[in-house]
Amino acid sequence: MYIYNVTIKVTPSIAQEWLAWMKQEHLDEVLATGAFDSYALHELIDPIQQEDDGMTYVAQYFTTTKDRYETYIEQHAPLLREKGFQRFGNQFIAFRTVMQKIV
Numbered sequence: 001m002y003i004y005n006v007t008i009k010v011t012p013s014i015a016q017e018w019l020a021w022m023k024q025e026h027l028d029e030v031l032a033t034g035a036f037d038s039y040a041l042h043e044l045i046d047p048i049q050q051e052d053d054g055m056t057y058v059a060q061y062f063t064t065t066k067d068r069y070e071t072y073i074e075q076h077a078p079l080l081r082e083k084g085f086q087r088f089g090n091q092f093i094a095f096r097t098v099m100q101k102i103v
Contacts, residue, residue, distance in 0.1 A: 003100075005058065005096070005097045005098065006058070007058050008058075009056050010055050013091065015055045022041060022059065023041070027041060030076075031061075033080075035061075035068045035069060036063045037063060041059050042059075043055065043056070069098060
């Protein structure tokens with residue numbers, strides 16, 4: 001199992017709109033690429049969030065092979081990332097990592 005982990009810090013002014021977009025559009029768009037089997041969206045609560053500084057979320061996408069993840073990065077990620085930037089500009093920052101489940 002491979003997990004594509006995206007940690008996103010969102011400015012307070014767009015937090016509600018961004019969260020709705022993630023839940024209603026973006027997560028399903030990523031899944032529709034066929035690269036991932038499922039996803040999870042989390043709100044980071046530790047350390048305790050300061051809403052005036054923005055909210056932090058973690059989106060995780062689960063896949064069975066590294067090849068499927070790499071296909072996503074090469075063929076789909078640039079377009080989907082651009083859609084997010086077109087909609088929200090520089091009002092969020094994302095940090096991406098990939099993990100392999102061991103146990």
